Amino acid sequence: MTAATRRTVDAPGPTAPVGPAVVVVNARSRRGAALHHRVAPALERRGVEVSAVHVVHDPGAELPELLPRVLADSPSLLVVGSGDGTLAAVVDHLAGRSTVLGYLPLGTTNNTGRSLGLPLRLDAALDVIAHGRTVPVDLARAGDDWFANLVSVGLSSEVAGRTPHLLKRHLGRTAYAATAARALLTHQPFEAQITADDRTWTVRTHQLNVANGRVHAGTPIAVDAGIDDRLLVAYALGGAGRASVVSAAALHATTPWRPMHHKRFVTGTTVRVLTDRTLRLDVDGELTDVVGPDHPLVVRVDAGAMQVRVPHGFVRRDPLARERTS
CATH class of the missing domain: 3.40.50.10330 (Probable inorganic polyphosphate/atp-NAD kinase; domain 1)
Incomplete structure (x- = not known):
């Protein structure tokens, strides 16, 4: 359903009976x-x-x-x-x-x-x-795809494509960590230009996330982020070095108290991303479209x-x- 054809409707009362x-x-x-x-x-x-x-x-x-x-x-x-x-x-x-x-x-x-x-x-x-x-x-929209939580570019796309279903069922989140560790050994960093509303930021990294929700990898992204805050949050997970990805992931897992105005975050209602090579998009764990030098990723929030x-x-x-x- 596109934004042009979506219906605007009145919401039910907050404690109204539900069903059928x-x-x-x-x-x-x-x-x-x-x-x-x-x-x-x-x-x-x-x-x-x-x-x-x-x-x-x-x-x-x-x-x-x-x-x-x-x-x-x-x-x-x-x-x-x-x-x-x-x-x-x-x-x-x-x-x-x-x-x-x-x-x-x-x-x-x-x-x-x-x-x-x-x-x-x-x-x-x-x-x-x-x-x-x-x-x-x-909700947020990346091209024609609506999503609730997160769109990402880089290492996570390889992890989403490589992690076997049975491994996820038996190991849970550990399956993603094990797959990511193997993929990182050969993964090459990319350069991304991120524009959030009127601010532009360039980074070289292995992983870039644009979040509508407040949680990534089971951990809060920022202490004041919310799935109803009318904002997107863009951030890189580490820099160009592989060791920086590991340390950034550890920092993310252990310091969920950082606010959205922290220097590692860029916030806005619209986020535009260009990358120096063509990469797959990971939309809430599903591989969808691509982003590249001539194919920007544009993410918009719909409050x-x-x-x-x-x-x-x-x-x-x-x-x-x-x-x-x-």
């Missing part, structure tokens, strides 16, 4: 195969009516046909059990709709679920869908583009929401 629900679970996600049969009965025990259940075994082949059909009737609630990659495909279809997302993070890193403050335990995540609240969150169930303790970062409640 359509359930979509990716059985290939790390925990989806073992847990998918529990989702619908557990929702109904919590008072959420379930109108349909779809268990997906090949998301790339099944979702392009399934999601438009499911959403054609504008269900009030779409419950998705998956990892970040499947969710990236879902938000392409949810952007700008009145349908509320109830998300069950069943994947490997679950960055989007963490950005939403969702518990990773299935029963607790189901409680949020049934008894939490509905809030608008931002409040999706309605989602979150815990009552979810901290709003939207400055307009804070103004209304102050």
Whole structure:
């Protein structure tokens, strides 16, 4: 769905009853195969009516046909059990709709679920869908692809393409770390020119990220970042040396308290990236388009583009929401 054809709709009340629900679970996600049969009965025990259940075994082949059909009737609630990659495909279809997302993070890193403050335990995540609240969150668009959390260029694209599915299922996030360590041995740095609104920055690095959400690799990007803050955050993970990537990754994992005005971050509502050679884009764990010298990556934030169930303790970062409640 393009920005021109998206519908503008009124959001449901923040604590309005949810349902009936359509359930979509990716059985290939790390925990989806073992847990998918529990989702619908557990929702109904919590008072959420379930109108349909779809268990997906090949998301790339099944979702392009399934999601438009499911959403054609504008269900009030779409419950998705998956990892970040499947969710990236879902938000392409949810952007700008009145349908509320109830998300069950069943994947490997679950960055989007963490950005939403969702518990990773299935029963607790189901409680949020049934008894939490509905809030608008931002989505970002990289070309024609909507995404919730992060688009990246460089090493992560190789990792996304090389990490075996079975390894992710058995080792979890460690599978990505092991694959990244091997890929880094031969990976070549690239030069990128990043323009965020009216500021331009040039860097030579192995990894560049543009985030809409607040979590990368299971760790907060910045202490004050949020998936509803109306901002994108661009940052390089290390410089041209391979050792700098390792140290930057360690720093990221151990110092999530840095604010967005820290010198390593560039923020804006639109981020444009040019690279000195053609590279694949990693959009929430899925390889999509390319960026290069003659093919810029342009990322734009769309504030409040999706309605989602979150815990009552979810901290709003939207400055307009804070103004209304102050």
